Amino acid sequence: xxxxxxxxxRVSLGGQPVLSDVDFSIAPGEIVTIVGPNGSGKSTLxxxxxxxxxxxxxxxxxxxxxxxxxxxxxxxxxxxxxxxxMRFLSLPHRVPAAERAAAxxxxxxxxxxxRPMTGLSGGQFQRxxxxxxLLNKPDVLLLDEPTQGxxxxxxxxxxxxxxxxxxxxxxxxxxxxxxLHVVMSASDRVxxxxxxxxxxxxxxxxxxxxxxxxxxxxxxxxxxxxxxxxHSHSHDADCGHTxxxxxxxxxxxPAPRTAEAG
Ligand SMILES: Nc1ncnc2c1ncn2[C@@H]1O[C@H](COP(=O)(O)OP(=O)(O)OP(=O)(O)O)[C@@H](O)[C@H]1O
Numbered sequence: 001x002x003x004x005x006x007x008x009x010r011v012s013l014g015g016q017p018v019l020s021d022v023d024f025s026i027a028p029g030e031i032v033t034i035v036g037p038n039g040s041g042k043s044t045l046x047x048x049x050x051x052x053x054x055x056x057x058x059x060x061x062x063x064x065x066x067x068x069x070x071x072x073x074x075x076x077x078x079x080x081x082x083x084x085x086m087r088f089l090s091l092p093h094r095v096p097a098a099e100r101a102a103a104x105x106x107x108x109x110x111x112x113x114x115r116p117m118t119g120l121s122g123g124q125f126q127r128x129x130x131x132x133x134l135l136n137k138p139d140v141l142l143l144d145e146p147t148q149g150x151x152x153x154x155x156x157x158x159x160x161x162x163x164x165x166x167x168x169x170x171x172x173x174x175x176x177x178x179x180l181h182v183v184m185s186a187s188d189r190v191x192x193x194x195x196x197x198x199x200x201x202x203x204x205x206x207x208x209x210x211x212x213x214x215x216x217x218x219x220x221x222x223x224x225x226x227x228x229x230x231h232s233h234s235h236d237a238d239c240g241h242t243x244x245x246x247x248x249x250x251x252x253x254p255a256p257r258t259a260e261a262g
Pocket of ligand 1 (some may be wrong): 037
């Protein structure tokens with residue numbers, strides 16, 4: 001049984017249609033990434049899936065007893081508030097210290113407990129938000145552009161942490177990302193959104209779909225090349241650690257999977 005099944009979602013905000021006819025599901029243990037241009041409704045979809053936004057029509061079904069962990073795009077902190085990381089993790093509900101420490105460890109932030117929240121770097125802050133989402137022992141972790149503002153090594157390290165968490169805790173992951181190269185290497189499935197689901201499927205297949213290329217253009221060649229580089233060891237001998245656009249994309253027919261176009 002899927003963890004979340006959403007069908008026929010229609011959402012308007014401020015009188016403007018944002019999502020129409022969107023179906024979305026996530027199975028246990030899956031990593032699904034939602035990509036799409038600015039304003040295409042990615043955050044709105046995530047917020048609808050967690051129940052923070054009510055659809056005008058359509059349904060979101062959660063598996064009974066489903067536990068969610070949500071990492072928002074950003075969280076404004078009052079810079080004058082003297083709050084350590086450990087105290088932050090006990091708001092708004094008290095959480096035993098051992099659980100908070102374990103969540104920090106799981107999020108790769110085990111050394112940050114006594115640090116003031118306002119002194120954290122962007123990457124450290126995101127890890128603390130991740131730890132906060134893990135306190136709920138989620139079956140599904142939803143992350144809204146969690147690496148916004150991080151440099152490339154910082155975001156790569158963050159996504160490696162997510163993969164570690166998925167394999168260690170067995171939770172599913174839904175994330176919104178603009179970093180196509182990371183998406184290509186880290187996801188089981190990509191959903192390409194532009195108010196509706198343009199196409200979805202295995203990242204390699206979606207990267208070749210006409211609907212996806214219409215939105216993201218030829219930049220996807222690079223993303224695809226990197227994806228293949230990281231996942232096909234037979235390519236390593238060809239190119240070492242550099243890649244050239246289109247070098248890996250041999251023009252061969254895509255794998256016999258198909259992207260579901262919508
Ligand atoms: N509270 C709101 N009231 C009115 N319009 C809103 C509201 N929140 C979002 N919108 C509009 O809904 C549309 C979708 O916004 P959303 O944040 O879901 O897009 P997104 O794909 O996540 O964008 P980005 O990539 O820029 O983060 C945008 O046009 C946005 O201006």
